[in-house]
Amino acid sequence: MPELGPPPKSQSQSAPAPGNPARAAGPGAAARRPKIVGFLCDWAVSAEGIVREDGTMRDLPNVTLIKVPCSGFIRPSWLEFALKNGADGTFVCGCPLGDCFNRLGNNLIQDRVAQMRRRLERQKIQPDRVGTIYYGLREQEQFVAAVREFSDRVAQLPAPPPPPPARRPAGVSPATPADGSPSGPTPAPEEP
Amino acid sequence: MYRRLLASLLRWTLRLDVGINRVYPADFNPLYYTGGLSNLFLTILILSGLFLFFYYVPSYNEAYTTVQYISERVPYGQIIRGIHRYSADGFMIVILLHFFRNWFTERFRFSRDEPWISGMMLLVFAGFIGVTGYVLVWDQRAELLVVMTGNALAAIPAVGGWLRNLLFGGPGLTNLLLPRMLFLHVGPAVLLYVLLWWHYVRLRHPKVWPPAVWTLFSLGVVLLLSGLIPAASQPQASPTTPPRQLAVDWLFLLPYVSLKYLTPLWLIVLATVIIVYGLYIPYQLPETRAEMGLRESGIAQVIDANCTGCELSYYDCPYNAIVMAPSPHPGVTKAAQARKLLAIVLESRCVECGICIGACPFEALELPHFLEQDVQAKVLTACRS
Ligand code: HEM
Ligand code: SF4
Numbered sequence: 001m002p003e004l005g006p007p008p009k010s011q012s013q014s015a016p017a018p019g020n021p022a023r024a025a026g027p028g029a030a031a032r033r034p035k036i037v038g039f040l041c042d043w044a045v046s047a048e049g050i051v052r053e054d055g056t057m058r059d060l061p062n063v064t065l066i067k068v069p070c071s072g073f074i075r076p077s078w079l080e081f082a083l084k085n086g087a088d089g090t091f092v093c094g095c096p097l098g099d100c101f102n103r104l105g106n107n108l109i110q111d112r113v114a115q116m117r118r119r120l121e122r123q124k125i126q127p128d129r130v131g132t133i134y135y136g137l138r139e140q141e142q143f144v145a146a147v148r149e150f151s152d153r154v155a156q157l158p159a160p161p162p163p164p165p166a167r168r169p170a171g172v173s174p175a176t177p178a179d180g181s182p183s184g185p186t187p188a189p190e191e192p
Numbered sequence: 193m194y195r196r197l198l199a200s201l202l203r204w205t206l207r208l209d210v211g212i213n214r215v216y217p218a219d220f221n222p223l224y225y226t227g228g229l230s231n232l233f234l235t236i237l238i239l240s241g242l243f244l245f246f247y248y249v250p251s252y253n254e255a256y257t258t259v260q261y262i263s264e265r266v267p268y269g270q271i272i273r274g275i276h277r278y279s280a281d282g283f284m285i286v287i288l289l290h291f292f293r294n295w296f297t298e299r300f301r302f303s304r305d306e307p308w309i310s311g312m313m314l315l316v317f318a319g320f321i322g323v324t325g326y327v328l329v330w331d332q333r334a335e336l337l338v339v340m341t342g343n344a345l346a347a348i349p350a351v352g353g354w355l356r357n358l359l360f361g362g363p364g365l366t367n368l369l370l371p372r373m374l375f376l377h378v379g380p381a382v383l384l385y386v387l388l389w390w391h392y393v394r395l396r397h398p399k400v401w402p403p404a405v406w407t408l409f410s411l412g413v414v415l416l417l418s419g420l421i422p423a424a425s426q427p428q429a430s431p432t433t434p435p436r437q438l439a440v441d442w443l444f445l446l447p448y449v450s451l452k453y454l455t456p457l458w459l460i461v462l463a464t465v466i467i468v469y470g471l472y473i474p475y476q477l478p479e480t481r482a483e484m485g486l487r488e489s490g491i492a493q494v495i496d497a498n499c500t501g502c503e504l505s506y507y508d509c510p511y512n513a514i515v516m517a518p519s520p521h522p523g524v525t526k527a528a529q530a531r532k533l534l535a536i537v538l539e540s541r542c543v544e545c546g547i548c549i550g551a552c553p554f555e556a557l558e559l560p561h562f563l564e565q566d567v568q569a570k571v572l573t574a575c576r577s
Contacts, residue, residue: 035574035575037571037574037575054577055570055574056577064574064577066567066570066571066574068546068562068567069489069544069545069546069559069562070545070546070547072508072545072546072547072550072551073545073546073547073549073550073559073562074550075549075550075552075553075564076550077553078564078567078568078571081568081571082571082574082575085571085572085575085576086575086576087571087574087575096209096213096218096221097218097219098218098219098221098224098225099209099218099221099224101297101298101299101545102510102511102543102545102547103395103396103510103511104396104397104508104510104547105510105545105547105550108508108547108550108551109550112550134218136206136209136210137202137203137206138203138206138207138210139210
């Protein structure tokens, strides 16, 4: 499943404790702060109060949110673009499944991300670096908790292999030879 | 004030959703399927209505007896009659839910006015069909409804009396009354399907049915109710014992109850104002709330040079706003050169959601106020910071 698992249910009302136990796992995991880029549907969780001026999240400064008109607007290639340019993980947040303001957007992005994860696997990038989560306008607490969980999970992944040669972003076109026509800016070197 | 009210109604709608999502998986939240539930109840109504139609005789003397005959003699007649009545109530409940939900969550925005306007008409006709249905039974309630409607119509200046005669086939209770009511019950029910075509024409994959659990649940509730509380008539209508009291079905007969407090003319004015306002809702100026920063991303544009005619956006646009036309000339990029088709955005249908952008792997679509390069620039600053 491409999701981050079900939203935290019963305990979700109380604010998640900052010292999340998940954080303790894995040697050195807590030390590294993964860089995360999140795409946030404008109709889903309200960014009010959880985002700073520069787009980073107040509670999780390693996470930058980019607002988009609908989660279905996101091209999976942008997620790949983020990964190749130094992000350790990217996620998409849409409205709860079934409640997309534009009817189908979040279902579509779910499928597209699922496809993309398979593609990443073939490129030897851990598919867990991309994820989808779904929260409504007022579910800020749960959203922050889910992002924290995602960030922790990404932190525990082993360091990514050196970036593969750039390809055309989507798998639809026949795979061009790696040195054929790289599209988009050349990937920046991964941070240590 | 009004805006604040709507904002808090939205908040409560979403809060209710969250509550329900705690109990059910989100894909089964019945509030996400109010349209499908309406369609379900409408289908039950049509099927049970067909059954009743075989027995019903719309004449002044026989109508009441045929309805009694259905209840008492026809095998399972009582049950079917109950199903018809209770699913009518269910229908009204779910279309009101559908209406309020779409209203509070602003699902009438941009070019979604077509489902909204057709929806308003569906709502008005559904109410009307309900009232004519209660007249068909021709018990004392029916007679009272006819008298009250007649008085209300007569209160309209100038055309009132004429309207009443048109509706009832003449002054007073005539032989034409019940055939007319039967026609006005069945005719608009058929009209609902015409309106539904209009309702769906711009929606791709409308969720016409609720999940099976909710279909079974609704059927179960309706069956249970019709078994437990048999749908009954009141005493037969007769000119000698004029009816006194209105036995109320709150969902359909609310306007008649309000006649206790309003003069007929005021009721008609009020109803007109409500309906006209309802039709006007989608044309209110959109308001950009602080937390909803990005609206007006602009109508999606096809980048002719890149379009390969692959139809992916055509399949994914939720509002059927993309059509594929025979391509007048080849595209520019390598992938686009052999294309047979070209995507075209029908501007009047586009809701500016950008879902087609996500669908298109060839960078052949864009939202004018939200270009791919802007997104990539934002990603880069985020990664580099
Ligand atoms: C006979 C009654 C009705 C039926 C069977 C019905 C059915 C439906 C269905 C199946 C959908 C598609 C939902 C989806 O796939 O997400 C829909 C959408 C819609 N309906 Fe209705 N509806 C009815 C009455 C109404 C009424 C009374 C209104 C409000 C005035 C209304 C307003 C809308 C709107 C605005 C949409 C578009 C929602 C969107 O684009 O997200 N409908 N309806
Ligand atoms: S933005 Fe694209 S997907 Fe959305 S309604 Fe317009 S054409 Fe359809």
